[in-house]
Amino acid sequence: MAFEGLADRLQDTIKKITGKGKVSEQDVKEMTREVRLALLEADVNFKVVKDLIKRIKERAVGQEVMESLTPGQQVIKVVKEELTELMGGEQSKIAVADRSPTVIMMVGLQGAGKTTTTGKLANHLRKKHNRSPLLVACDVYRPAAIKQLETLGQQLDMPVFSKGTDANPVDIAKEAIDKAKEDHNDYVIIDTAGRLHVDSDLMEELDQIKETVNPNEIFLVVDAMTGQDAVNVAESFNEQLDVSGVVLTKLDGDTRGGAALSIKAVTNKPIKFAGMGEKLDQLEPFHPERMASRILG
Numbered sequence: 001m002a003f004e005g006l007a008d009r010l011q012d013t014i015k016k017i018t019g020k021g022k023v024s025e026q027d028v029k030e031m032t033r034e035v036r037l038a039l040l041e042a043d044v045n046f047k048v049v050k051d052l053i054k055r056i057k058e059r060a061v062g063q064e065v066m067e068s069l070t071p072g073q074q075v076i077k078v079v080k081e082e083l084t085e086l087m088g089g090e091q092s093k094i095a096v097a098d099r100s101p102t103v104i105m106m107v108g109l110q111g112a113g114k115t116t117t118t119g120k121l122a123n124h125l126r127k128k129h130n131r132s133p134l135l136v137a138c139d140v141y142r143p144a145a146i147k148q149l150e151t152l153g154q155q156l157d158m159p160v161f162s163k164g165t166d167a168n169p170v171d172i173a174k175e176a177i178d179k180a181k182e183d184h185n186d187y188v189i190i191d192t193a194g195r196l197h198v199d200s201d202l203m204e205e206l207d208q209i210k211e212t213v214n215p216n217e218i219f220l221v222v223d224a225m226t227g228q229d230a231v232n233v234a235e236s237f238n239e240q241l242d243v244s245g246v247v248l249t250k251l252d253g254d255t256r257g258g259a260a261l262s263i264k265a266v267t268n269k270p271i272k273f274a275g276m277g278e279k280l281d282q283l284e285p286f287h288p289e290r291m292a293s294r295i296l297g
């Protein structure tokens with residue numbers, strides 16, 4: 001499970017400080033040093049760590065005394081609040097279009113989990129929000145990707161719009177929206193092509209789809225296991241497409257968690273969902289506060 005190393009280290013540090021009746025500047029210094037090392041070890045972006053530690057120090061030294069907490073507990077509360085804020089503060093919601101259908105475009109590198117997440121998201125929308133999505137196969141370069149989405153559609157008993165590998169992805173997306181209107185599907189989830197690396201042809205195509213369908217959400221799917229690379233990928237996609245949110249996949253793996261802790265700070269875009277396994281029901285809305293609690297124990 002993600003964050004184990006980080007959680008272990010921080011919990012040790014916390015144990016040392018929790019019981020303290022008095023917290024000196026030296027204690028805060030030692031603790032922030034430990035927090036800093038733990039975060040860097042968890043592969044959190046260097047600048048993100050620096051800013052975070054600065055804020056923790058400012059707040060932890062000379063703060064108001066609350067009667068219900070020991071000074072040690074108060075310092076920990078500050079760390080938890082700052083970690084929560086770092087990951088986006090409030091949990092964010094999925095957009096709903098004024099006029100149906102709501103269009104969601106899924107983007108990301110090949111292998112990040114885009115197609116799987118398309119199916120998971122459709123399942124989530126139906127189960128939790130009573131919606132009826134149409135899935136759209138716009139990855140015309142890989143027949144296997146179209147087949148994969150069609151198989152997911154069968155498993156979920158949901159319609160999939162595809163036109164094989166000869167059609168233009170922009171046209172497919174446009175036609176899919178007309179089809180959704182005809183069939184009263186209230187969400188359209190477009191699975192776009194991915195590449196092994198960020199490249200300008202891919203971005204150009206995604207940008208054209210974006211301009212044509214004017215999506216309500218653009219979800220960038222990134223693989224949490226790739227650490228700092230995930231953060232760099234998120235930065236490039238966001239620069240090119242101005243995405244609306246991030247889905248972090250494979251948080252069930254033994255990732256060090258740095259991506260989850262850096263992406264919001266670096267892109268200023270919220271993490272909306274976390275992928276917690278390969279199955280279609282293993283997608284969870286991302287709750288920054290719950291995640292911070294999990295890390296701090």
Ligand code: GDP
Binds near residue numbers: 109112
């Ligand atoms: P795409 O190329 O971006 O469309 O990626 P796929 O959807 O084909 O996923 C690539 C691999 O990652 C597949 O084997 C998925 O089962 C797996 N995968 C996707 N999301 C998760 C997740 O949250 N956890 C785990 N453990 N595996 C995942």
